[in-house]
Amino acid sequence: MKKDLKKVRNIGISAHIDSGKTTLTERVLFYTRRIHAIHEVRGKDGVGATMDSMELEKERGITIQSAATYCSWKDCDINIIDTPGHVDFTIEVERALRVLDGAVLILCSVGGVQSQSITVNRQMTRYKVPRIAFINKCDRTGANPFRVTQQLRDKLDLNAVMIQLPIGLESDLKGMVDLVAMKAVYFDGDQGEEVRIEEIPADLRDEAEAKREELLDAVSMFSDELMEAMLEEAEIPESMIHEAIRRGTLSLELTPVMIGSAYKNKGIQLLLDAVNAYLPCPTDVENTALDLDKEEAEVVVSNNPDDPLVALAFKLEDGRYGQLTYIRTYQGTIQKGETIVNTRTGKKAKVGRLVRMHANDMEEIEGAGSGDIVALFGIDCASGDTFCSNDINWSMSSMHVPAPVISLAIKPVDNKAQINMSKALNRFTKEDPTFKTFVDHETSETIISGMGELHLEVYIERMKREYKAEVEIGAPQVAYRETITQRADFDYTHKKQTGGSGQYGRVAGFIEPLEEGEYEFNDAIVGGAIPREFISSCDKGFQKSMAKGVLTGAQITGVKITINDGSFHAVDSSDVAFQLAAIGGFKQGYGKAAPVIMEPIMKVAVEGPSEFQGAVMGSLNQRRGVIIGTFEEGNYTVVEAEMPLAEMFGYSTTLRSLTQGKAEFTMEFATYKQVPKGVADELIKTFEAQKKDA
Amino acid sequence: MGYEPLVQQNPLRVLNMGRENNQLGLVMARAGLGKTALLVQIALDAILRGKRVIHINIGESIEKTKSWYDDILQLILQEHSVAKPHELIDMVARHRMIMTFKIAAFTRSRLEERLNDLVLQDIFRPNCLIIDGFDFESNGREALEDVKNLMESMNMQAWFSARCHREDNRVSPAGVPAPCHEIDDLFDMIILLKPEKNATIQLDIIRNYGEQVTGEKGLLLDPTTMMVKES
Numbered sequence: 001m002k003k004d005l006k007k008v009r010n011i012g013i014s015a016h017i018d019s020g021k022t023t024l025t026e027r028v029l030f031y032t033r034r035i036h037a038i039h040e041v042r043g044k045d046g047v048g049a050t051m052d053s054m055e056l057e058k059e060r061g062i063t064i065q066s067a068a069t070y071c072s073w074k075d076c077d078i079n080i081i082d083t084p085g086h087v088d089f090t091i092e093v094e095r096a097l098r099v100l101d102g103a104v105l106i107l108c109s110v111g112g113v114q115s116q117s118i119t120v121n122r123q124m125t126r127y128k129v130p131r132i133a134f135i136n137k138c139d140r141t142g143a144n145p146f147r148v149t150q151q152l153r154d155k156l157d158l159n160a161v162m163i164q165l166p167i168g169l170e171s172d173l174k175g176m177v178d179l180v181a182m183k184a185v186y187f188d189g190d191q192g193e194e195v196r197i198e199e200i201p202a203d204l205r206d207e208a209e210a211k212r213e214e215l216l217d218a219v220s221m222f223s224d225e226l227m228e229a230m231l232e233e234a235e236i237p238e239s240m241i242h243e244a245i246r247r248g249t250l251s252l253e254l255t256p257v258m259i260g261s262a263y264k265n266k267g268i269q270l271l272l273d274a275v276n277a278y279l280p281c282p283t284d285v286e287n288t289a290l291d292l293d294k295e296e297a298e299v300v301v302s303n304n305p306d307d308p309l310v311a312l313a314f315k316l317e318d319g320r321y322g323q324l325t326y327i328r329t330y331q332g333t334i335q336k337g338e339t340i341v342n343t344r345t346g347k348k349a350k351v352g353r354l355v356r357m358h359a360n361d362m363e364e365i366e367g368a369g370s371g372d373i374v375a376l377f378g379i380d381c382a383s384g385d386t387f388c389s390n391d392i393n394w395s396m397s398s399m400h401v402p403a404p405v406i407s408l409a410i411k412p413v414d415n416k417a418q419i420n421m422s423k424a425l426n427r428f429t430k431e432d433p434t435f436k437t438f439v440d441h442e443t444s445e446t447i448i449s450g451m452g453e454l455h456l457e458v459y460i461e462r463m464k465r466e467y468k469a470e471v472e473i474g475a476p477q478v479a480y481r482e483t484i485t486q487r488a489d490f491d492y493t494h495k496k497q498t499g500g501s502g503q504y505g506r507v508a509g510f511i512e513p514l515e516e517g518e519y520e521f522n523d524a525i526v527g528g529a530i531p532r533e534f535i536s537s538c539d540k541g542f543q544k545s546m547a548k549g550v551l552t553g554a555q556i557t558g559v560k561i562t563i564n565d566g567s568f569h570a571v572d573s574s575d576v577a578f579q580l581a582a583i584g585g586f587k588q589g590y591g592k593a594a595p596v597i598m599e600p601i602m603k604v605a606v607e608g609p610s611e612f613q614g615a616v617m618g619s620l621n622q623r624r625g626v627i628i629g630t631f632e633e634g635n636y637t638v639v640e641a642e643m644p645l646a647e648m649f650g651y652s653t654t655l656r657s658l659t660q661g662k663a664e665f666t667m668e669f670a671t672y673k674q675v676p677k678g679v680a681d682e683l684i685k686t687f688e689a690q691k692k693d694a
Numbered sequence: 695m696g697y698e699p700l701v702q703q704n705p706l707r708v709l710n711m712g713r714e715n716n717q718l719g720l721v722m723a724r725a726g727l728g729k730t731a732l733l734v735q736i737a738l739d740a741i742l743r744g745k746r747v748i749h750i751n752i753g754e755s756i757e758k759t760k761s762w763y764d765d766i767l768q769l770i771l772q773e774h775s776v777a778k779p780h781e782l783i784d785m786v787a788r789h790r791m792i793m794t795f796k797i798a799a800f801t802r803s804r805l806e807e808r809l810n811d812l813v814l815q816d817i818f819r820p821n822c823l824i825i826d827g828f829d830f831e832s833n834g835r836e837a838l839e840d841v842k843n844l845m846e847s848m849n850m851q852a853w854f855s856a857r858c859h860r861e862d863n864r865v866s867p868a869g870v871p872a873p874c875h876e877i878d879d880l881f882d883m884i885i886l887l888k889p890e891k892n893a894t895i896q897l898d899i900i901r902n903y904g905e906q907v908t909g910e911k912g913l914l915l916d917p918t919t920m921m922v923k924e925s
Contacts (some may be wrong), residue, residue, distance in 0.1 A: 155755065155795070614811030621817040629756035629792030630808075632799045638754055642787075672782075 004285055005303060005371050006281050010328070012081045012096050012129070020136045024106060024262035024271075025069075025080060031193065031269055032071035032078075068315070068373050069325050070356045070363075073272040079373040085173060097123055098396075099314045099328035099373065100408060102249075103131045104271065109143035109259070112636075113151040114607065114664075121156045128285075130249045130596040131156070132256050132274055139167055139173045139261040150258050151559065156631075158255040160348040161218040166212050166259050176259055177204060179212045180241045185270060192265025216241070227643030242277050246253035249278045264508050282371025287330050289394040298392065301330040305369040308332050309340060312396040315384050316431045317375075325376045326357070330396070332389060334374070335367040340387045343395050349387075353377040367665060382430050405600035405645055405669050407449035408456050409474035420469035428459055435459060436536035449479060451669065453649070456501070461521035471521070478646040480683065482549030483558040487512040490589035492563070494581035504572035505530075505581035507538055511564035511589040519546055522562040529651045533577040538563055541582025550590060551597055551680075552687040561586070597680045600645040602668040606655065608663025610637040615658050624649035624676070642670060646679075675686070695872065697742045697782070705913055706739050709902055718842055719853040720882060722871065722913065723887035725893055729855040731920035733763045733824050736853055740825065741789045745821040748809075750793045752800045757825075759792045769919050791818050796831065796833055801841045809848060817889070825854040830856045830873040838877055854881075857864035869900050884896045893917050896925070 001252070013021045069080050081096040103124055107117060124131055133152055135145040145166060149646055152160035165177040167184060175186035177200050184201060188194040200208050216236070220227045225243035229236045248254025256278060260267020284302045289310055290296040301310055309332030317324045327334070334340070337350050355362040359374050366372040381387075387393045412418040423450070435455070437448045450456045453476060463469040491508035507530070521539045530538065546556045566581075595679045604625070606616050610632060616625055616639050625643040648667065655663055675683065696896040701707075719736070723729050737747045751759045767786060771779050793808060823845070830838075843850045858871040865871050870878035871886070878884060878901075886898040895915040912925040 157755070194921035475730055613808070614815065617811060617817055619813045621815065627791055627817070628760060629794060630788070631756055631794045632804070634799060636754075 004281050005305075005369070006578055007076045008281050008371050009275055009279055010099065010101045010273055010282065010371065010373055010513050011078060011079045011279055012100040012103040013106060013632045014096075014103060014124075015108075015117060015136075020108070020262050023102075024136060024268065026579060027262050027265060027268040028080065028193075028272060030191065031073055031272065032073050038177075054213060068357050068375070070373070074276060074594055078272075078275060078277045080416065081373075082322035085149070090657060097127045097129055099312060100127075101285045101371075102275070103129045104275065105131045105133045105255075105487050107133060107135050108146055109138045110136045110140050111149045112154045113179075114143075116157065116607075120602045121158070125252075126193075128252060130252055130278075130280055132159060132249065132258060132271070132278060133257045134267075134271055135257060136262055138259050139171060139264045139266070141170050143169050143173075145169075145257075145259045148437070151256065151633075152300050154257065155631075159248075159253055160182075160217055160255045160257050161217065162211060162217060162259075163274075164257075164259050164267075165204065165208055167201065168455050173261055173264065173266060176567055177208045178268070179215050180272065180648035182208065184214065186270075187266050189678070194268050200682065212520060215372075218344070219244040219248055222251070222254065230300060246278045250280050250284055252610040267312065281569040282330075284641065287396075289330070289396050292393045292395055296395075301394075303331055303370050305331070305333045307370075308392045309334055309338075309387065310392070310394050310396070311340075311387045312383045313376075313381050313383055313387065316381075316427075317365075322355075322378055324355075324374070325379050325381060326373065327387065329368060331372045333367055333369050336378075337587075339390065341383050341390060341393075343386045343388050343393050345381075345385075348390075349379050349381075351379075367413075374465070378423070381435075384433065386536065400570035403479075403669075404434060404451060404453060405479050405602070406456065407447050407479055408460075409440070409443070409445040409447055409477075410460070410471040411445060411474075413470040417469045417471065420467040421463060421471060424463045424467040424469055427528035428462070428528075445474070452667070463528075476649060476671060480552055480554040480675070482551055482556045482595055483598055484511060484513050484556075484590065484593035484595050486594045488589045488592035488594075490585040492581055492588050493567075494577055494584055496577075502572040503577035503580070503609045504536070504569035505574075506567040506576040506580040507563055507578065507585045509561065509567040509589075511559055511561045511583070511593055513593075514558045515558040518557040518559075520560040521542050522560065524562050524564040525565075525566065528567070529568075530563070530578070531573070534573065534575065535563075535570065537575045538566075542586050545583050545586035546592075549597075550587070551595055554597065556590075556595075557598075558647075561589075563579050597673040597675040597683055599671050599675045599679075601642050601669075601673045602645050602648060602667040604639055604641050604643045604648070604665055604667040606641075606663055607636070607638040608659050610635045612659040612663055613637045613639065616663060619654055619658055621653075623651070623689055643667070644673075645669075672693055697867055698772045700776070701739065701742050701756050703774070703924045704742075704879075706735065706911060709885075709899065715745075717882035719756055719851070719883040719885075720870075720881045721727070721875060721885050721887065722852065722856045722858055722874060723895075724860060724889075725812060725889045728915050728920045729857070729887065730762055730826055731766065732897075732915065732922065733826055733853055733855055733887070734766050735922055737790065737822065737824050737889050738763070738766060738786065740851075741786055742820045742821055744789075746789045746791075746819060747822045747824060748793055748799075748818070748820040749824040750805070750826065752795050752825075752829070753797045754795050754827065756792050759794060761792065766921070769921055772915065773921075780885075788820070791820070800828075802837065802844060809844075811904070813848070821850060823850055825852060825865075828854050828856070830877075834882075835877050838880055839915075842880055887915065887917075894925075897922070899914055908910060 013025055014605055015021045063650050071078050079454065081100060084205065085142065087234050106123065107113060107468065122335050137143060137150050138145055151164055151620045152158045163179050165179060166173060166634055167176055170646065173185060177184050184198045188196050188198040216230060219241065223240065225462050226236065226244045244254055251255060258271055258274060261568065262268060269466045285353065287301045288298045289301050291299050292619060311327045311329040311334060313327050315326040334351060334592050336354050339348050340351060341348050354368065355375050387395055412421045428435050429437055435450045437446065440447050448456060460471060460473060463471060487510055489510045493506040494503060496503040523535050542561050546559065549556045620627060620641045620643065623643060625641040628640045628642060630636040655665055696888050721729050721732050738748050749759055777780050793879050804832060818844060856874050862872045862877050866875035866878045868878055870884055882903050884900040886900055888896045888898050894917055897913040913922055914925045
């Protein structure tokens with residue numbers, strides 16, 4: 001079961017929504033003979049693309065979950081993660097990127113670098129993922145791969161170099177010139193499965209020569225041999241150019257640009273060749289883990305299949321046969337029947353069924369070596385957990401998980417729905433760390449929260465379809481927070497004497513703003529003013545107080561509490577008494593500490609034709625936005641702004657009517673900021689009214 | 695606004711800035727000496743004096759321009775203690791807007807259209823424009839006069855950056871190198887950045903709101919932080 005790791009590719013395919021990644025993946029699977037027919041995303045045959053296995057995805061034509069799939073092309077094994085394009089699902093994209101070694105960044109030849117491409121590119125840069133750019137949809141009217149390549153340089157700051165030249169464009173797209181081999185490539189047959197290689201057409205000869213020069217210039221800096229060969233004007237072997245491109249790509253200093261049309265079956269085989277030739281194999285990339293036995297010291301994983309196992313569970317799915325856990329192995333080998341340890345919980349588990357996934361179908365396997373992506377059955381864990389062999393205790397570095405910014409109350413319509421709903425919620429929260437749920441004890445409503453309106457909508461849909469749980473939905477609520485802005489002292493005595501044993505506890509100290517972190521408790525009691533055993537009671541009391549702020553009932557964050565004095569009673573002091581004293585003390589201090597309301601601020605990018613720039617800026621300005629900047633190129637413009645989330649409900653409708661549907665926007669969470677006075681007063685008033693009603 | 699000490703202590707006070715609205719300033723240097731760093735400090739000084747600034751960057755991204763401000767603001771906060779740094783950062787964000795253009799997309803008429811969009815809808819009323827990356831080599835005197843007229847009609851100050859080249863020896867009588875040697879009369883303030891032997895960068899103030907400056911108190915750029923210092 002030893003595999004040559006040089007022949008393994010773990011790649012992702014990511015792009016802006018609707019750039020055609022699913023269509024492209026479908027072609028890849030077809031040409032690698034994993035599937036025997038091509039189904040279109042919005043196909044008339046009603047089957048839908050293979051990777052879009054969830055019903056909802058088929059209906060909306062978008063991919064929500066990243067299904068992992070496996071195929072082999074020529075002599076390489078390729079694991080593909082199909083990643084979602086919408087920004088609301090970025091946790092999925094980020095998780096997928098964490099386990100990838102390389103990626104294909106798909107761009108639309110007409111739309112070019114769109115806002116989502118920018119987000120995805122930033123994420124790829126964060127996780128240092130080498131990438132190839134593929135300019136898709138070259139058959140569409142207005143296709144201009146040269147402009148898109150320039151945008152890759154300008155907007156994404158990539159050293160993008162075309163390694164192909166289109167032969168014809170738009171409806172005239174016939175094939176492409178391979179600038180490395182200097183040959184024309186055409187795709188024959190109903191589904192482009194026959195690759196025909198010919199001489200470059202005479203009319204493209206000069207352009208091809210010029211573009212090849214550009215390519216050689218750009219890649220020569222990654223290869224001394226190539227540089228020398230060029231200086232000597234010697235014949236340059238193809239393999240030397242490939243090697244130089246590969247080095248440039250791996251160092252993230254070069255992005256080869258390829259072109260084609262997945263829908264018209266053009267260019268996909270060449271893209272697969274490039275994946276094999278330029279993208280890294282697992283040993284080319286250095287991954288690090290944290291050694292939990294050595295205070296989380298960083299260790300480099302070895303990729304050696306003979307070392308102890310380290311594997312990361314990056315995705316959970318509730319399949320037809322129970323929980324399916326996608327894992328990526330970083331070193332060691334996972335074998336059926338072996339015992340592995342979840343280093344987060346310390347629980348041991350036995351590897352039962354081990355499968356290789358292909359969208360919805362699977363293939364049983366006996367074991368998988370390091371660098372592979374496979375799925376496990378019947379292992380209980382959360383995504384992001386690390387599995388190791390018995391002898392080591394490592395954890396793959398924790399992934400960056402943003403806090404939810406929006407929430408909704410949901411109510412099941414009947415008893416059956418109630419049961420199904422809790423099943424569904426249990427599953428979703430395990431699968432997706434940005435999706436959270438809890439029951440509000442005051443209203444006994446179930447609250448779900450996540451990263452955006454669409455994010456929650458999708459889960460509600462899934463509840464309906466997959467779990468048959470009909471729910472009523474409340475209005476979306478912004479996750480406000482409260483914090484304090486100055487230091488304040490408190491000194492509170494809780495005393496109660498109502499027959500039987502009384503309650504007594506006094507707590508004194510101060511609260512102050514905490515720049516980083518949510519809560520800190522500092523015990524500065526000397527001389528036993530509060531007995532040891534009641535210190536934790538105080539801590540508990542303070543933490544309870546943090547759950548609901550005084551102003552709007554929102555969660556309180558960023559508070560440091562120090563206790564430095566107190567008193568107790570030999571008989572009447574108890575855990576409860578000190579908790580209540582702490583709660584009283586907190587209230588006393590909080591009121592004096594100038595509490596304020598904070599709201600989530602989103603980074604919003606609106607893009608569309610320049611003629612609408614004024615209108616777009618006006619609409620953002622009306623919604624309490626701060627416009628950061630604008631970018632203009634030709635007749636295309638992007639406006640970037642920081643917007644309060646509370647003002648963004650229904651913005652897509654406004655934008656559509658404002659721009660005749662020609663502009664679109666994306667948003668992602670940026671930070672929390674203090675709510676302006678007028679808005680804060682309004683929020684407090686509403687909260688007071690609610691309290692009275694209750 | 696409580697930032698007067700920051701304004702008063704700023705070494706840029708040597709310049710006669712903020713006297714009049716419709717003046718034109720120019721920062722010239724060879725590549726990499728700190729033109730943008732100086733422009734951003736001029737812009738931040740204007741913002742601290744309560745002005746609103748539009749930073750136009752031709753050929754650069756929003757992200758890059760913004761990070762110039764973030765970095766320099768951090769340096770200012772390191773040197774001067776401010777009671778509520780977050781409020782200052784917030785204030786700067788509200789008083790600054792970044793406009794970036796592809797080189798070919800920048801024209802005077804488009805600039806006017808954009809400024810009108812902002813002013814008429816009352817989104818942003820700038821007092822000062824920073825124009826970084828204006829192409830002086832292919833735009834002639836007329837283009838610049840055009841922009842000057844626009845600034846006058848909108849009652850704004852504008853600061854330009856221009857790059858000069860080591861091998862180009864053309865110089866105006868006042869000492870302004872090419873490519874601005876033939877249009878230097880249009881500017882009210884001209885600063886030339888000159889590298890010195892001890893690795894510092896001298897601010898050679900060629901013209902200070904009409905007055906010829908005789909080196910009383912010199913200014914320089916700290917080569918590591920690019921911050922303006924008194925020499």
